Amino acid sequence: MNATWSRFNITSVVLGFAFLYLPIVLLVIFSFNESKLVTVWGGFSTKWYVSLFQNQGLMDAAWVTIRVGLISATVATVLGTMAALTLTRYTRFRGRLLFSGMVFAPLVMPEVITGLSLLLLFVAVGLDRGFLTVTLAHITFTMCFVAVVVQSRLVSFDRSLEEAAMDLGAPPVKTFFQITLPVIMPAIVSGWMLAFTLSLDDLVIASFTSGPGATTLPMKIYSQVRLGVTPEINAACTILIAVVAIGVVIASIANKRREVQRLRDEQAAQRG
Amino acid sequence: MSDIAATASAAPPVDVSASLPARLAKGFVGRLVIIVPYLWLLFFFLVPFVIVFKISLSQSAISMPPYTPVLDFSSGWSGFVGKLKQLSFDNYLWLTQDALYFKAYLSSVVIAGISTILTLLVGYPIAYGMARAPATIRPTLLMLVILPFWTSFLIRVYAWIGILKPEGLLNQLLLSLHVISEPLVILNTYTAIFIGIVYSYLPFMVLPLYSSLEKMDYSLIEAAKDLGCPPTSAFWKITFPLSLPGVIAGCLLVFIPAVGEFVIPDLLGGSQTLMIGRTLWNEFFSNRDWPVSSAVAVILLLLLIVPIMIFQQAQARAQEQGK
Numbered sequence: 377m378n379a380t381w382s383r384f385n386i387t388s389v390v391l392g393f394a395f396l397y398l399p400i401v402l403l404v405i406f407s408f409n410e411s412k413l414v415t416v417w418g419g420f421s422t423k424w425y426v427s428l429f430q431n432q433g434l435m436d437a438a439w440v441t442i443r444v445g446l447i448s449a450t451v452a453t454v455l456g457t458m459a460a461l462t463l464t465r466y467t468r469f470r471g472r473l474l475f476s477g478m479v480f481a482p483l484v485m486p487e488v489i490t491g492l493s494l495l496l497l498f499v500a501v502g503l504d505r506g507f508l509t510v511t512l513a514h515i516t517f518t519m520c521f522v523a524v525v526v527q528s529r530l531v532s533f534d535r536s537l538e539e540a541a542m543d544l545g546a547p548p549v550k551t552f553f554q555i556t557l558p559v560i561m562p563a564i565v566s567g568w569m570l571a572f573t574l575s576l577d578d579l580v581i582a583s584f585t586s587g588p589g590a591t592t593l594p595m596k597i598y599s600q601v602r603l604g605v606t607p608e609i610n611a612a613c614t615i616l617i618a619v620v621a622i623g624v625v626i627a628s629i630a631n632k633r634r635e636v637q638r639l640r641d642e643q644a645a646q647r648g
Numbered sequence: 649m650s651d652i653a654a655t656a657s658a659a660p661p662v663d664v665s666a667s668l669p670a671r672l673a674k675g676f677v678g679r680l681v682i683i684v685p686y687l688w689l690l691f692f693f694l695v696p697f698v699i700v701f702k703i704s705l706s707q708s709a710i711s712m713p714p715y716t717p718v719l720d721f722s723s724g725w726s727g728f729v730g731k732l733k734q735l736s737f738d739n740y741l742w743l744t745q746d747a748l749y750f751k752a753y754l755s756s757v758v759i760a761g762i763s764t765i766l767t768l769l770v771g772y773p774i775a776y777g778m779a780r781a782p783a784t785i786r787p788t789l790l791m792l793v794i795l796p797f798w799t800s801f802l803i804r805v806y807a808w809i810g811i812l813k814p815e816g817l818l819n820q821l822l823l824s825l826h827v828i829s830e831p832l833v834i835l836n837t838y839t840a841i842f843i844g845i846v847y848s849y850l851p852f853m854v855l856p857l858y859s860s861l862e863k864m865d866y867s868l869i870e871a872a873k874d875l876g877c878p879p880t881s882a883f884w885k886i887t888f889p890l891s892l893p894g895v896i897a898g899c900l901l902v903f904i905p906a907v908g909e910f911v912i913p914d915l916l917g918g919s920q921t922l923m924i925g926r927t928l929w930n931e932f933f934s935n936r937d938w939p940v941s942s943a944v945a946v947i948l949l950l951l952l953i954v955p956i957m958i959f960q961q962a963q964a965r966a967q968e969q970g971k
Contacts, residue, residue: 385777392774399807459685478689480960486908488925493696516692577800613803620798
């Protein structure tokens with residue numbers, strides 16, 4: 377059946393990936409452009425990277441963004457994992473329908489609505505807009521993505537492992553930390569990474585909920601893009617892309633290694 | 649609902665064969681697992697909508713916050729009744745009187761609809777090709793679809809400005825190939841918005857399509873072919889119906905956020921194009937009219953509530969099947 381990967385199928389996959397990747401590749405290439413005109417090639421240069429690191433405003437914004445991302449992704453991962461456990465394990469409790477609605481709806485909710493509603497909440501409770509409010513907003517919308525990722529792993533989880541541990545006398549909490557958590561760890565890690573990148577990426581919700589002194593990188597990039605396209609922004613984007621690409625590659629290598637190790641262990645166990 | 653909960657809690661406490669959740673739920677920790685995310689979402693997701701609704705019914709005022717609060721619960725019941733009389737539907741009336749809002753809602757739905765169909769047309773062959781690829785390279789292909797999703801949305805939209813500009817890369821290429829004699833005007837038109845949405849949301853379409861196409865049993869197609877069914881009719885009678893759950897999930901994942909999209913119309917659509925996400929943004933940030941932007945959000949939410957509920961149902965069903 378694999379031999380039937382027809383020419384049509386190959387062409388559509390290749391064209392599809394060209395469409396997905398070409399704009400990003402062009403963006404990266406033109407970040408090394410000597411000329412200030414983004415679309416005319418004037419020779420290779422790294423000067424935009426140098427000027428980028430001298431741009432204090434951008435650097436401050438990058439630092440804010442990273443801190444917001446680290447804190448919100450971590451809290452969102454804890455809350456999202458709890459939400460995933462609730463969704464898969466507790467099939468009956470009062471208000472379960474409402475709960476699953478609140479987990480799934482933010483996935484597709486237009487960002488302008490989420491941003492506006494969170495801002496009005498913060499104003500209503502008298503919280504000053506700034507670092508804290510952006511972080512709280514990011515926790516709220518990213519935890520739902522974590523919940524979905526972890527939930528998909530929990531659904532296929534072999535529960536007899538837990539039952540075995542508890543039959544042997546392990547208390548439920550210990551069973552969770554020693555059996556369940558290690559098994560769903562890859563999903564939790566990718567949930568964390570997803571939450572982190574969503575937080576790094578967010579413009580709309582951050583614009584609504586942040587205040588003076590808590591400008592994030594996307595907000596900064598956005599305000600510069602509105603003034604015009606410059607190679608400096610291309611350079612900033614290239615660095616962001618590189619960071620994400622390196623992170624994803626490291627994660628997938630680690631994942632693969634774990635997989636290989638697991639297979640080896642299983643084979644050893646069968647032989648032994 | 650409460651009956652079920654009551655029977656569940658009335659179950660005998662010493663049950664060795666009880667599953668982990670049942671035993672956890674009895675403990676404090678188990679309750680915490682439900683309560684913490686529940687309360688968080690109630691407070692940060694549901695309560696804000698109530699506030700939006702409340703503010704959409706209040707008068708705008710030039711102060712900080714720029715609206716006069718109504719429904720202030722601190723003044724007791726008589727105060728509450730008094731305030732009820734002050735509720736104003738002025739903002740909603742305002743929305744119906746100004747044709748701009750109606751046009752913005754309508755064009756958002758139309759743009760999102762057309763873009764969804766375009767994304768489906770572009771995404772289906774990709775997902776199909778991936779599902780039929782040799783099993784050894786499928787994980788790599790899958791990762792290549794997910795990877796752009798990890799790179800910033802803003803960056804990916806920004807990248808298209810340099811391509812679509814009048815003096816941009818696409819026009820340079822087409823001019824040098826003598827396909828066109830004058831630069832095409834694409835940036836700041838609806839075409840640019842379509843390109844932007846199709847490009848940005850493509851992974852959301854491809855992933856659910858791929859997962860339903862990959863599960864499909866291709867011997868069905870071969871059987872149809874053996875029985876003399878032409879390939880196109882085999883596609884419409886077998887492949888497409890079987891991939892329908894993926895089609896529905898993908899279309900909803902593209903359509904719902906696209907209706908309220910702000911970044912794409914703002915950066916690629918220019919000032920001439922009309923979309924409700926941008927109207928809301930301008931109402932809030934430029935006009936500083938919080939009540940009207942809240943009213944815009946409430947109507948947008950009402951518009952999307954049915955597709956969102958269909959999406960949630962589809963998710964719940966997929967979860968049930970996964971078990």
